Amino acid sequence: MSSNPQPDDGQAELNRLVGELEKAEAxxxxxxxxFIDIKAELAAGxxxxxxxxxxxxxxxxxxxxxxxxxxxxP
Numbered sequence: 001m002s003s004n005p006q007p008d009d010g011q012a013e014l015n016r017l018v019g020e021l022e023k024a025e026a027x028x029x030x031x032x033x034x035f036i037d038i039k040a041e042l043a044a045g046x047x048x049x050x051x052x053x054x055x056x057x058x059x060x061x062x063x064x065x066x067x068x069x070x071x072x073x074p
Contacts, residue, residue: 027064031057 034057041050
């Protein structure tokens with residue numbers, strides 16, 4: 001019978017930090033894509049579409065507060 005050893009506190013903290021970094025990187029990529037798409041819409045003269053996409057980006061930012069400003073569960 002084989003069992004997986006539990007990571008020590010240092011390894012657990014490292015794993016947590018790596019996870020946070022990966023989430024932050026994914027968040028950054030998504031935000032960059034929003035800006036690229038919005039700029040393309042503006043360049044094409046589609047201001048209403050661009051405004052709608054900006055609102056979507058703001059909702060994305062609001063929904064991702066745990067990535068932007070991590071908080072601990074009570």
